[in-house]
Amino acid sequence: MKIVDMHCDSIMTVKFxxxxxxxxxxVDACFDNLKAGGYLAQFFAIFSSARAKYEHxxxxxxxxxxxxxxxxxxxxxxxxxxxDIIAQARSVSDVLENEKRGLMSAILTxxxxxxxxxxxxxxxxxxEDGVRVFxxxxxxxxPLAYPNSEDPEIMAxxxxxxxxxxxxxxxxxxxxIDVSHLNDGGFxxxxxxxxxxxxxxxxxxxxxxxxxxxxxxxxLRALGSKGGVSGLNFxxxxxxxRGDKVTTADDIVAHAVYMANVAxxxxxxxxxxxxxxxxxxxxxxxxxxxQIVDALSKKFxxxxxxxxxxxxxxxxxxxxxx
Ligand SMILES: [Zn+2]
Numbered sequence: 001m002k003i004v005d006m007h008c009d010s011i012m013t014v015k016f017x018x019x020x021x022x023x024x025x026x027v028d029a030c031f032d033n034l035k036a037g038g039y040l041a042q043f044f045a046i047f048s049s050a051r052a053k054y055e056h057x058x059x060x061x062x063x064x065x066x067x068x069x070x071x072x073x074x075x076x077x078x079x080x081x082x083x084d085i086i087a088q089a090r091s092v093s094d095v096l097e098n099e100k101r102g103l104m105s106a107i108l109t110x111x112x113x114x115x116x117x118x119x120x121x122x123x124x125x126x127x128e129d130g131v132r133v134f135x136x137x138x139x140x141x142x143p144l145a146y147p148n149s150e151d152p153e154i155m156a157x158x159x160x161x162x163x164x165x166x167x168x169x170x171x172x173x174x175x176x177i178d179v180s181h182l183n184d185g186g187f188x189x190x191x192x193x194x195x196x197x198x199x200x201x202x203x204x205x206x207x208x209x210x211x212x213x214x215x216x217x218x219x220l221r222a223l224g225s226k227g228g229v230s231g232l233n234f235x236x237x238x239x240x241x242r243g244d245k246v247t248t249a250d251d252i253v254a255h256a257v258y259m260a261n262v263a264x265x266x267x268x269x270x271x272x273x274x275x276x277x278x279x280x281x282x283x284x285x286x287x288x289x290x291q292i293v294d295a296l297s298k299k300f301x302x303x304x305x306x307x308x309x310x311x312x313x314x315x316x317x318x319x320x321x322x
Pocket of ligand 1: 111180181202276
């Protein structure tokens with residue numbers, strides 16, 4: 001089964017372009033593991049956030065936009081060095097073209113819109129670079145929005161006016177909006193202002209696992225009715241309340257079934273969060289993803305499994321293209 005995964009942090013593990021790089025550096029979603037897992041496309045997130053650690057980025061890059069560029073260049077270098085197995089895709093037709101050539105596709109995304117700084121035109125730059133999915137926020141307030149939070153007051157705050165402008169510009173440009181990490185008030189503003197289907201690239205169901213990073217039933221339904229997709233996140237804290245760091249296939253399938261029951265199977269996808277979360281996977285890493293597919297196949301028809309594994313996400317990308 002082909003796989004499209006909407007979120008990993010693997011590009012952040014490439015340190016100063018040292019060998020062996022992302023092809024075989026042993027992280028969960030390195031290219032060799034993606035290949036072994038039968039991936040069609042992997043989203044690679046650039047993470048440049050004001051309050052995050054930057055052990056992978058030189059200290060001489062003070063602006064978040066500059067940090068963004070540094071990580072983007074690392075991504076480009078990885079594409080150049082591994083052009084025999086993977087290539088950047090800027091559209092769904094690129095994905096299909098790459099597939100014909102026997103290549104996996106890499107789609108550039110942003111996790112935390114903070115590198116926009118205070119200039120809406122930076123979005124044009126992101127688009128030129130091939131960014132096709134834009135996460136408005138991570139876990140800290142930025143110029144666009146407020147993050148998910150245990151604090152009900154923060155959770156309810158609307159998008160900032162600059163965030164509303166960004167939503168409109170992202171729609172115009174053909175960059176998909178990503179609401180993972182966003183607070184509830186912001187989510188509902190995206191619903192209101194976005195004219196295109198959007199994504200929660202790596203968020204599960206709050207009704208099953210009550211974590212503010214997950215989406216409520218009402219949100220899942222709203223996302224689905226806009227034609228959007230939420231990506232099954234493999235982080236144990238978003239999947240269960242056992243308190244251990246183990247993620248089983250059954251944990252993932254339970255959320256898939258729940259989300260499909262609430263919002264329809266057309267709104268479910270993968271957003272593994274590989275290399276962005278501390279977890280133990282009995283199925284090891286991206287190379288073992290077909291074990292999740294097998295577990296899904298026990299609960300869903302084949303045509304539904306295809307939707308979850310790749311078709312739903314490609315549909316949202318396509319519907320956002322200019
Ligand atoms: Zn994240």
